[in-house]
Amino acid sequence: MTDAATFRVERLKRGAFDDASQADITHLIDRSYRYHSSQELRWHLAERLGTSPAAISLTETSRRGFNFSRRP
Numbered sequence: 368m369t370d371a372a373t374f375r376v377e378r379l380k381r382g383a384f385d386d387a388s389q390a391d392i393t394h395l396i397d398r399s400y401r402y403h404s405s406q407e408l409r410w411h412l413a414e415r416l417g418t419s420p421a422a423i424s425l426t427e428t429s430r431r432g433f434n435f436s437r438r439p
Contacts, residue, residue: 371403372403373401373402373403374401374402375398375399375400375401375402376393376396376398376402376408377393377398378391378393378428379391379392379393379395379396380392380428395412395415395416396408396411396412396415405425405427406420408425409423409425412425
C-alpha cells in the first residue's frame with residue numbers, strides 16, 4: 368500500500384485535438400478508480416482501445432477532467 372497522491376477522473380472527452388467529433392468517453396474508465404498518474408490513465412486507455420500508451424494524448428481540462436486524442 369502507498370500513501371502517494373491519487374486522483375479520480377470525472378469526465379473524459381475524445382476529439383478535442385484531432386479531427387474526430389468531441390464525444391464523452393467516460394464510460395471507458397472506472398470513475399471510482401484512483402489513478403496515481405496521467406501515465407497510468409494512458410496505459411488504461413491504451414489497453415481499452417487496443418493501442419500503445421504512446422498513441423494516447425491527454426490534456427487536463429479541470430481538476431478531474433481530461434481531453435483524450437490519439438496521436439498520429
